[in-house]
Each structure stands twice: as C-alpha cells, then as structure tokens.
Amino acid sequence: MSPEKCSPARALTSRECRRCEIRHLAFCGALDPQYLDEIQTIMQTKMLGAGEHVINEGDEASSVFNVVSGCVKLYKLLPDGRCQITGFLLPGDFCGIATDGTYSYSAAAIEPTEICILPRRKLEAVFVRRPELERRLLAIVSHELSVAQDQMLLLGRKTAAERVAAFLLNLCHRGKRIGWSENPIHLPMTRADIADYLGLTIETVSRTFTALKKNKLIQLQGTGEVMIPKRERLIELATGEAA
Amino acid sequence: MSPEKCSPARALTSRECRRCEIRHLAFCGALDPQYLDEIQTIMQTKMLGAGEHVINEGDEASSVFNVVSGCVKLYKLLPDGRCQITGFLLPGDFCGIATDGTYSYSAAAIEPTEICILPRRKLEAVFVRRPELERRLLAIVSHELSVAQDQMLLLGRKTAAERVAAFLLNLCHRGKRIGWSENPIHLPMTRADIADYLGLTIETVSRTFTALKKNKLIQLQGTGEVMIPKRERLIELATGEAA
DNA sequence: CGCCAACTTGATAACATTCAATGTAGGTGG
DNA sequence: CCACCTACATTGAATGTTATCAAGTTGGCG
Numbered sequence: 090m091s092p093e094k095c096s097p098a099r100a101l102t103s104r105e106c107r108r109c110e111i112r113h114l115a116f117c118g119a120l121d122p123q124y125l126d127e128i129q130t131i132m133q134t135k136m137l138g139a140g141e142h143v144i145n146e147g148d149e150a151s152s153v154f155n156v157v158s159g160c161v162k163l164y165k166l167l168p169d170g171r172c173q174i175t176g177f178l179l180p181g182d183f184c185g186i187a188t189d190g191t192y193s194y195s196a197a198a199i200e201p202t203e204i205c206i207l208p209r210r211k212l213e214a215v216f217v218r219r220p221e222l223e224r225r226l227l228a229i230v231s232h233e234l235s236v237a238q239d240q241m242l243l244l245g246r247k248t249a250a251e252r253v254a255a256f257l258l259n260l261c262h263r264g265k266r267i268g269w270s271e272n273p274i275h276l277p278m279t280r281a282d283i284a285d286y287l288g289l290t291i292e293t294v295s296r297t298f299t300a301l302k303k304n305k306l307i308q309l310q311g312t313g314e315v316m317i318p319k320r321e322r323l324i325e326l327a328t329g330e331a332a
Numbered sequence: 333m334s335p336e337k338c339s340p341a342r343a344l345t346s347r348e349c350r351r352c353e354i355r356h357l358a359f360c361g362a363l364d365p366q367y368l369d370e371i372q373t374i375m376q377t378k379m380l381g382a383g384e385h386v387i388n389e390g391d392e393a394s395s396v397f398n399v400v401s402g403c404v405k406l407y408k409l410l411p412d413g414r415c416q417i418t419g420f421l422l423p424g425d426f427c428g429i430a431t432d433g434t435y436s437y438s439a440a441a442i443e444p445t446e447i448c449i450l451p452r453r454k455l456e457a458v459f460v461r462r463p464e465l466e467r468r469l470l471a472i473v474s475h476e477l478s479v480a481q482d483q484m485l486l487l488g489r490k491t492a493a494e495r496v497a498a499f500l501l502n503l504c505h506r507g508k509r510i511g512w513s514e515n516p517i518h519l520p521m522t523r524a525d526i527a528d529y530l531g532l533t534i535e536t537v538s539r540t541f542t543a544l545k546k547n548k549l550i551q552l553q554g555t556g557e558v559m560i561p562k563r564e565r566l567i568e569l570a571t572g573e574a575a
Numbered sequence: 576c577g578c579c580a581a582c583t584t585g586a587t588a589a590c591a592t593t594c595a596a597t598g599t600a601g602g603t604g605g
Numbered sequence: 606c607c608a609c610c611t612a613c614a615t616t617g618a619a620t621g622t623t624a625t626c627a628a629g630t631t632g633g634c635g
Binding site: 289290292293296312 | 591
C-alpha cells in the first residue's frame, strides 16, 4: 500500500540499443535503426530490485524511463496512506513524462527490473532532429489517456467482480504482446497491488478470486498463475454484459 | 446518465481565428499568429444545443474539436446504461484524439456550445509544417493524462465528501483560468452529471452538498452557484488531510 | 397557472470495508 | 533436514458507506 524499503542503487551501465530485444515495443522503435545512436549516446541503464523506486512524486522531472524487463507500478498516495496504483509498466513501457517540471506520481519496481534512463533535456534535443520520435510519443501518450479513461469507468462504475475480470483480461492482452504466456496468465504483483489498482481492499480481491474460481471462470495455480477456461464468459463479466 | 435527445444539427460556419478570443487557451495558441491561416483554412465552426453530440463512441475518428464556448461532457457507457463521465471540456479545451481510428468515448454539449472542427488528416499535414503545434498537443495530452491519474485516485480511494470537494475546487481553478467567477463558482452541469463524473449516485451527490452546507464548507445560491467561504478547509477535505 | 425536469430527503438494503483469525509458501539458521 | 519466521493470502463476522427505492419539493418555462 505504501512506499517499500529500498536496497542500495545499482551501478549505471549501458545496454546496446542496436541489440535491444524490446526496442520494437518501446517508443525507440519509431527510430530508423540508422539513427539509433541518437538514443544510445544519451542513455544509461540500471538494475532495480523489488521495491526500489524509479520515481518519487514531487521530484524534479529530469528523466524519462523505459522498462526493459521486470514490472513497475505507478502510484499516488493520500496523506493518510491510501494508495491508488494508476498503472503497471511492462517491458517496452515508459514513465517520467511530466507537465510542470516535477513528477506527479511515484514509480517503483515490484520485481527485479531493468530500466533505461533518458535525460529529459537531451531527449528533447533529439526530438527536434527526429520528429518521428515525438510523434510516436504523442501516439503512446494518447493511447495511455484512452486506457486511463477505461480505468475511470472501471473505478467509478464497475463491481468488484467486473474489475477483477477486466484486470485479468487486460494483463493477458498486454502480456501476449510481449510474448508472455496467455493461459495461464502470470501475475507479477501481489493482491495488495491489485487491490490498490482496482480501488478495492486486499480482502475483497481475495474473495473475488475465490468467487470466480467457484463459478469456474478462472482456475488458480498458486497465487500468481491464473487459467482462464472460458474466455468469453470472463469478457462478458468484465465488460458489464453479464446481468 | 445516458445519451440525450438531439436537436437538428446547425449549419457549419467559420469563425475568424485572427479574432478568436480563446486562442491563447487552446492548442492553436502555440501557433505564431502569422501562421494562423494554416488552421483557418482547414477549420469550420458549429453551434450545438444542450444534449447534442460532438462525438459518438465507436465512430470513425475523422476530426478533432475545440470548444470555443459552452461546456461538453466526455463519457463512456456500459451495456446496461451505467455511465462514467471522464471529463468536462471548457472553452479552450479539445477532444477527438483517437489512437486506433475510432473514438473511444462519446462527447455531448451540456449547454449551448460552439465548437471548431478540425479534420484529422488536414491537421496532421499542418503538424508536419508546424511542429510547435504537435509539441503543444503532446504537452496538453500529457497534462490530461496527469489529470486522469488524479481522477483515478479520486474514484478509487476518496470518500463522497472528498470527491465533491475536489470537484468544486477543480472547477473553480479551471474556471478562473478562463475568466469565470471564482466565488461563487458556477456549475453548468446537473447533479446527475456530477454523479456520473464522481462515480456516485445523484442522491449521494445531493446529500453531500447538503452535508457540506450544514458544515459551513459551502453555501448554495440556487443549485448551480456555490460559494466557498473557507477555501483552506475545503482543500484539506479534498486532498484527504481532514481526518 | 400548471407541468415537467431537476433536486432533495427519507427508509431500507447491499456491497465492500474493517477487524480479526487462520492458512500457506518461501527463506534462514540451527 | 526440519523448525521457525515472515510476508502474503484466505476466510469469517460485524460494520458502514453508499446505492436503491420511494416520496416529496423546488423552480423554470410554456
């Protein structure tokens, strides 16, 4: 629910963009390979352990970050500790866009995670030379806005069962794109993270999993592997078509 | 809660960008006045009555729209009629950005509203010549994403009273920017719209207004004018600092 | 003046939360 | 290798905030 303990930061290194296996998933993929040095020369990489922070809300927005491997949660806190996770970043996703010079949310790895660090200033300079990069960024941010609107519908109007169903299908869909198993789905996050993402409590999430299991909409293999036997029925539930 | 009846569409006309009084509020403001014709020549304007639609979810995303005057609600529906309003557009705001070729939400005027219509294709052509426009768009969409994240926190984790307080302060802040009265605040939308925006029911919104009034956090002058006597106390409530 | 839509208020019910206890799995040290 | 510890997850019982159902009230407009 709240910030987690941090292990000491790892040394900065630098991957080779040319050999980057997730480039086609990231915004860098908009760049013709011949111009890859534009990114390579301003970029550094870093390994993070579970719980380590990429971004602290309120800090000066000096960089944007690409997730290469692992999983990062974006979240906001209320003064009394209530937490809302606004998204999970998978390989190829990025964070760190800021409007007013400071980050408006926090970001923390939930498992061992490798990130690319791109200094904002330098990246903006690249945009001037390579507008296709900025165009891709606009497309991605627009898409994220659309996803955010879906999530508002979920948080404002869906029942617990609908939320959990939508969450599972979503993760399935995104995982597929990056080559994860479609069935069973792997959940890298805890029940607490799922609860904070869906605007529920841990207990309600747990009970909902149990109920879905009882109704044969899902099967659990351990707490982090979910089989979906009847995809259509889960989709109906998630979209609110089920009475 | 649901789509409203539509009166017949008004004739298309064209305002003069050069004399546009809200240009500095809109993304067009990024354009040096000497290039205003780039927009002027591709743009048309239209008057809408209350309830008329700007966008129908699922339609082909052929244009983007600027609000010149009035107020537009953006919303999404579930099959059974549940509605989530994702935002209210005030003069200077725009809508119609789409990722995959079709609109992912609906948009309807909630009072007489004037809009500018910019064909997507033609606008994209302008972007190539005038990258400052696209850059501004990225800044605006990034800001909207940040606002959407705030709204997720509200919908997922705030109480009814906190939601209403946050809503009033928000509208106050946005209204100020476009020259509306700061105190009392004018609410152009119905209780039903407020409910669908805050993920509550009409009854809960109404009761919450009554409760805030009883606690002297607001005063009502009719249903659409709200006085805020002690701004700080309302801010405390809205941000979750109040116990 | 009367109608209708929007709003308010009241009583009851439901869904999710809270508080509390129990269960399970992975990791560590004896 | 097993016992123990801790973090995470599940389950149960009671509570509470908000939703639902049902009247009323207000206010603007023809």
